[in-house]
Amino acid sequence: MFADPCVPAERQPNRTTRVATLLKGNDAPHDAERAQLRTFLDGAQGDLAKYDEKLELLLKDVNTLREERDQLHSHIEDARTVLHPIRTLSDDILYEIFAHCFPEWPALERKLFNELWLNSKYSSLNSRNAPWTLSQVCSGWRRVALSAPRLW
Numbered sequence: 001m002f003a004d005p006c007v008p009a010e011r012q013p014n015r016t017t018r019v020a021t022l023l024k025g026n027d028a029p030h031d032a033e034r035a036q037l038r039t040f041l042d043g044a045q046g047d048l049a050k051y052d053e054k055l056e057l058l059l060k061d062v063n064t065l066r067e068e069r070d071q072l073h074s075h076i077e078d079a080r081t082v083l084h085p086i087r088t089l090s091d092d093i094l095y096e097i098f099a100h101c102f103p104e105w106p107a108l109e110r111k112l113f114n115e116l117w118l119n120s121k122y123s124s125l126n127s128r129n130a131p132w133t134l135s136q137v138c139s140g141w142r143r144v145a146l147s148a149p150r151l152w
Contacts, residue, residue: 094144098134098151 022029029037089097131152135145145151 091140091144091147094141095148098131098145098148101131101134 018033021027022033028034131145131148134151135142
């Protein structure tokens with residue numbers, strides 16, 4: 001009549017017709033049904049507690065696995081970062097790349113050049129532009145940017 005907690009759910013029978021009928025209406029179960037329901041409840045509460053304990057252990061295992069996975073993922077990302085090709089570029093190559101971060105300016109009189117350059121969105125005095133932004137990436141890039149007068 002009732003589900004057996006020792007039998008997997010896919011092999012358990014569905015709720016009996018009588019229990020379904022009792023649930024749909026307001027009729028009281030017969031004395032024999034009442035006794036059977038009480039016996040079921042006595043055992044089922046303990047079984048439910050066992051399932052809760054098993055689930056708690058499984059959740060701890062899942063959390064442990066997630067932490068280990070996250071740590072492994074972090075190590076993988078660290079290795080990828082250390083092996084990134086940008087780390088192999090020479091200072092000369094970085095300098096050339098940095099130099100392309102600026103617009104090409106035609107030859108102008110010094111006064112006109114200074115006026116245009118200092119008020120320009122490309123001005124090296126603007127901390128949002130290169131070479132400032134380039135020099136904030138890492139100490140190696142800072143060294144290259146600061147040692148390149150053409151960038152300033």
